[in-house]
Each structure stands twice: as structure tokens, then as C-alpha cells.
Amino acid sequence: xxxxxxxxxxxxxxxxxxxxxxxxxxxxxxxxxVDRPLIQWAVEEAAAAGCTRFxxxxxxxxxAIMSHFSDAPHYQELLEARGKTKELALLEAGLPANAEIIxxxxxxxxxxxxxxxxxxxxxxxxxxxxxxxxxxxxxxxxCLAQMTAQYEAIGGNLVAVENVPADQTYRYGVLDPGAxxxxxxxxxxxxxxxxxxxxxxxxxxIGRYILDGQIMETLSEFKKGAGxxxxxxxxxxxLIGTVxxxxxxxxxxxxxxxxxxxxLEANLAFAxxxxxxxxxxxxxxxxx
Numbered sequence: 050x051x052x053x054x055x056x057x058x059x060x061x062x063x064x065x066x067x068x069x070x071x072x073x074x075x076x077x078x079x080x081x082x083v084d085r086p087l088i089q090w091a092v093e094e095a096a097a098a099g100c101t102r103f104x105x106x107x108x109x110x111x112x113a114i115m116s117h118f119s120d121a122p123h124y125q126e127l128l129e130a131r132g133k134t135k136e137l138a139l140l141e142a143g144l145p146a147n148a149e150i151i152x153x154x155x156x157x158x159x160x161x162x163x164x165x166x167x168x169x170x171x172x173x174x175x176x177x178x179x180x181x182x183x184x185x186x187x188x189x190x191x192c193l194a195q196m197t198a199q200y201e202a203i204g205g206n207l208v209a210v211e212n213v214p215a216d217q218t219y220r221y222g223v224l225d226p227g228a229x230x231x232x233x234x235x236x237x238x239x240x241x242x243x244x245x246x247x248x249x250x251x252x253x254x255i256g257r258y259i260l261d262g263q264i265m266e267t268l269s270e271f272k273k274g275a276g277x278x279x280x281x282x283x284x285x286x287x288l289i290g291t292v293x294x295x296x297x298x299x300x301x302x303x304x305x306x307x308x309x310x311x312x313l314e315a316n317l318a319f320a321x322x323x324x325x326x327x328x329x330x331x332x333x334x335x336x337x
Contacts, residue, residue: 053197058177059103060179063158064158068309075113076113079113083316083320088117089142090182090185094194095178096145097191098197101145102148105153106164106167118150124140158278159278160276162274162283163268165281166279173262175262176261177259179257179259180193181257185315186255188299192209206259206293208257208259210234210253210255210296210297210299212251215251219244219245223239223248223251224236224237224296232299234296234297234298236285239282239289242276261288
């Protein structure tokens with residue numbers, strides 16, 4: 050049975066209040082990490098994993114995201130007239146040539162599970178990926194590409210996981226882990242945002258999912274969990290025993306761009322990865 054993933058969902062309707070005042074007029078996902086917006090890094094990761102259908106679950110006041118991935122004839126005409134072929138390629142914003150872009154709105158902030166449910170018509174009961182752009186993973190092979198390679202063989206629900214500090218489990222969906230097989234970890238249960246003393250482990254889900262189409266039916270029950278929100282973690286937990294579920298220990302370094310320190314660290318890490326020794330020397334002088 051084929052488990053090819055061609056659809057990816059980006060839940061990007063949040064207001065980004067932790068980055069005010071920068072996000073008063075500019076969506077958080079449009080803030081740049083080095084030379085491109087945060088959301089473009091996520092799109093490029095999905096494209097590298099073979100995705101061709103890009104579903105943006107957004108909000109009406111965040112039109113800049115869709116503008117970024119739309120045609121820009123004024124730029125194109127100017128660049129063509131000036132013969133700037135390199136800059137013309139940048140207008141594609143990381144999308145493959147055969148990309149299909151779909152926009153849908155989340156009408157209320159009811160949680161990640163609700164945001165994913167808002168993409169139900171676009172996923173058409175088939176398996177799909179979810180990328181949370183706040184989580185950037187730096188590696189020569191993108192996190193989602195690593196996951197799709199595993200998923201083609203195992204199917205079910207697959208989530209990217211890593212160990213987090215014990216005192217931070219309240220920020221994540223945390224696994225009750227079972228048997229391990231290489232990079233795969235059997236998931237016996239899930240707990241959303243447990244306090245440290247109640248956490249079944251320190252193995253937490255980060256912002257990459259590949260979900261079986263059945264998840265939409267479970268989400269449609271609108272069951273509220275932690276924080277009074279509809280949690281994707283609860284929906285996946287409900288399907289354990291019906292749909293196989295595994296955690297995937299990905300390769301690479303994750304940067305949490307949902308907070309200022311993580312965002313700054315990602316900028317430095319990605320800049321250094323493609324920078325020269327002069328940049329490294331300037332940063333050393335600043336640190337000293």
C-alpha cells in the first residue's frame with residue numbers, strides 16, 4: 050500500500066503576540082530568518098519532501114502570507130527589463146513548479162487540532178503532513194523528508210519527537226513510549242502539556258506530523274482538552290489501537306522560533322551555516 054504524502058498543512062492563523070510590536074502589521078511567519086521569511090523555510094522543507102499541495106490555514110488579517118506566495122507581476126516586469134535572472138528565480142518563494150496553493154481560514158482560536166480540522170476539505174480523507182513553521186530544524190536532509198522516507202513503509206500517524214528538559218514538558222505533547230526500532234518509537238499513549246510530575250517521559254512532539262486521514266473524523270467531535278482547546282494530541286491518542294502511531298527521532302537541531310531567543314538563535318545558526326569566516330569573526334567580537 051502506497052503512503053506517498055503530497056499535501057502539507059501550515060497552521061498559521063495565530064496572532065504572534067509574543068513578538069509584538071513587530072507583528073502588529075506583519076505576520077510572525079513573515080519575519081525573516083536570514084534571507085527569507087519563516088514560512089518560506091517551511092514551504093521549502095515540504096517541497097524537498099515531495100509535497101506539491103500547500104494548504105495555509107490562516108486568518109483574514111494575515112494576507113501578507115498569501116501575497117508572498119502569489120504572482121508579483123510588478124517585480125517580474127522590472128526584473129525582466131533589467132535582466133536580473135537570479136532575482137527572478139527568487140520570486141517563486143520556494144514553491145515547486147507544479148505547486149497547488151490552497152487557503153482556508155480558522156475563524157476562531159480554538160487550538161491546533163481545530164486549525165488542522167479547518168483543512169479537512171483540502172486533505173480529502175487522505176494522509177497529509179503538518180508543519181508548524183515556529184519549529185525550524187537544521188540538517189542537510191529536511192525533517193519532513195526524513196519522516197516521509199519512514200512513513201512510506203509504516204503508515205499510520207507519525208510525529209517528530211525529541212527529548213526536552215523535564216521542567217518543560219508542560220509546553221508539549223508528551224509520549225508514553227513503548228518499544229524502539231532504530232529511530233522509531235512506539236507510542237502507547239499521549240499527554241498534552243503535562244506538568245513535570247505527571248509526564249510519562251521527556252519525549253515530546255515537535256512541529257512535524259504525518260497524519261492518517263481518519264484524524265479529521267476524530268477532530269470533528271470538537272472535544273476540548275488542555276487550555277480548553279481542541280488538541281491534535283488528544284485526537285491522535287484516541288486513535289491509538291485503531292491507527293498505528295510512532296514517534297520519529299529526527300536528525301538535526303531544532304530551533305524554537307516561537308520565542309525571541311529561539312528566533313535569534315535560528316538566525317545566527319542559519320547565517321553561520323552559509324556565511325564566511327568574516328561573519329564568524331564579527332560575531333566573536335560582539336560576544337567578547
